[in-house]
Amino acid sequence: TQLLEQSPQFLSIQEGENLTVYCNSSSVFSSLQWYRQEPGEGPVLLVTVVTGGEVKKLKRLTFQFGDARKDSSLHITAAQPGDTGLYLCAGRSQGNLIFGKGTKLSVKP
């Protein structure tokens, strides 16, 4: 069974701080996605990374796919309260989308 481990599980920071969350697996994925889920809503796709070593930027968010396509990181610069939410990584393998358990981020003003 392929598993995606996310760390940390919880993260509480002050507005303006930087942070990095991680998504790791022992398996190779053809692609990896990051979603953000806000309370009472469904996950919303932020980015898809496909190539090993790929780096994508979305405003203050930087996503990196590991060279071996087994891990990924999400870095947020100068976090804002609006970044609060559950960040989920998901790997695509054999047609299925497998989700990690998420990192719950809280950014306090």
Next chain:
Amino acid sequence: DTAVSQTPKYLVTQMGNDKSIKCEQNLGHDTMYWYKQDSKKFLKIMFSYNNKELIINETVPNRFSPKSPDKAHLNLHINSLELGDSAVYFCASSQDFRRNEQFFGPGTRLTVL
């Protein structure tokens, strides 16, 4: 306009009852999914339908039966509800089975008493 909609938003029912959750997508997508998110926020695929045909059926009790009357709808019927069925159920869709991006509905919070 809502891309993926689910009804109801909340569902509270007694153990042993039968209930249904409805899902509709207006994106013209070929593939639809049902996910279950437990109290620890773990999101797990239950079913996937492509052009009204079941293509994934993860290990789910046969009390759960998906029904797809057409490409835009994927309903979930649950028989003999159990306490452990309490969770948030999400419907999602993607353009086709190979496409990465999935669009999720707002979820249905099911509470079994």
